[in-house]
Amino acid sequence: MRPERQHQIGRSEAASRLWLSGLIAAMEHAERPEVRRQPVAPEILAELRAQLALTALFRSSEISTLRH
Secondary structure (H helix, E strand, C coil): CCHHHHHHHHHHHHHHHHHHHHHHHHHHHHCCHHHHCCCCCHHHHHHHHHHHHHHHHHHHHHHHCCCC
Protein backbone atom coordinates (compact mmCIF):
# COMPACT_ATOMS: atom_id res chain seq x y z
CA MET A 1 0.00 0.00 0.00
CA ARG A 2 1.31 3.45 -0.88
CA PRO A 3 2.34 5.66 2.09
CA GLU A 4 -0.17 8.40 1.26
CA ARG A 5 -2.98 5.83 1.24
CA GLN A 6 -1.86 4.49 4.63
CA HIS A 7 -1.90 8.06 5.95
CA GLN A 8 -5.48 8.57 4.67
CA ILE A 9 -6.64 5.35 6.33
CA GLY A 10 -4.95 6.28 9.60
CA ARG A 11 -6.54 9.72 9.51
CA SER A 12 -9.94 8.20 8.78
CA GLU A 13 -9.61 5.73 11.64
CA ALA A 14 -8.50 8.51 13.99
CA ALA A 15 -11.50 10.63 12.98
CA SER A 16 -13.83 7.69 13.56
CA ARG A 17 -12.36 7.07 16.99
CA LEU A 18 -12.64 10.75 17.86
CA TRP A 19 -16.28 10.83 16.73
CA LEU A 20 -17.07 7.68 18.69
CA SER A 21 -15.34 9.02 21.81
CA GLY A 22 -17.43 12.18 21.57
CA LEU A 23 -20.60 10.15 21.16
CA ILE A 24 -19.79 8.01 24.19
CA ALA A 25 -19.00 11.08 26.30
CA ALA A 26 -22.28 12.72 25.27
CA MET A 27 -24.26 9.57 26.08
CA GLU A 28 -22.58 9.22 29.47
CA HIS A 29 -23.41 12.86 30.22
CA ALA A 30 -27.01 12.47 29.04
CA GLU A 31 -27.62 9.39 31.20
CA ARG A 32 -26.97 11.31 34.42
CA PRO A 33 -30.27 11.72 36.36
CA GLU A 34 -29.83 15.47 36.91
CA VAL A 35 -29.33 15.97 33.17
CA ARG A 36 -32.22 13.68 32.16
CA ARG A 37 -34.65 15.71 34.28
CA GLN A 38 -33.94 18.89 32.34
CA PRO A 39 -36.07 19.75 29.29
CA VAL A 40 -34.30 19.92 25.94
CA ALA A 41 -34.77 22.98 23.76
CA PRO A 42 -36.61 22.27 20.48
CA GLU A 43 -33.78 23.75 18.38
CA ILE A 44 -31.29 21.36 19.95
CA LEU A 45 -33.54 18.41 19.12
CA ALA A 46 -33.87 19.65 15.53
CA GLU A 47 -30.08 19.96 15.20
CA LEU A 48 -29.61 16.50 16.68
CA ARG A 49 -32.09 14.95 14.26
CA ALA A 50 -30.39 16.66 11.32
CA GLN A 51 -26.96 15.44 12.44
CA LEU A 52 -28.18 11.88 12.92
CA ALA A 53 -29.80 11.92 9.48
CA LEU A 54 -26.53 13.07 7.87
CA THR A 55 -24.56 10.39 9.67
CA ALA A 56 -27.03 7.71 8.60
CA LEU A 57 -26.92 8.88 4.98
CA PHE A 58 -23.12 8.93 4.97
CA ARG A 59 -22.82 5.49 6.51
CA SER A 60 -25.37 3.88 4.18
CA SER A 61 -23.82 5.41 1.06
CA GLU A 62 -20.40 4.25 2.17
CA ILE A 63 -21.63 0.69 2.65
CA SER A 64 -23.62 0.54 -0.59
CA THR A 65 -20.53 1.33 -2.69
CA LEU A 66 -18.51 -1.61 -1.39
CA ARG A 67 -17.70 -4.32 -3.90
CA HIS A 68 -17.42 -7.96 -2.78
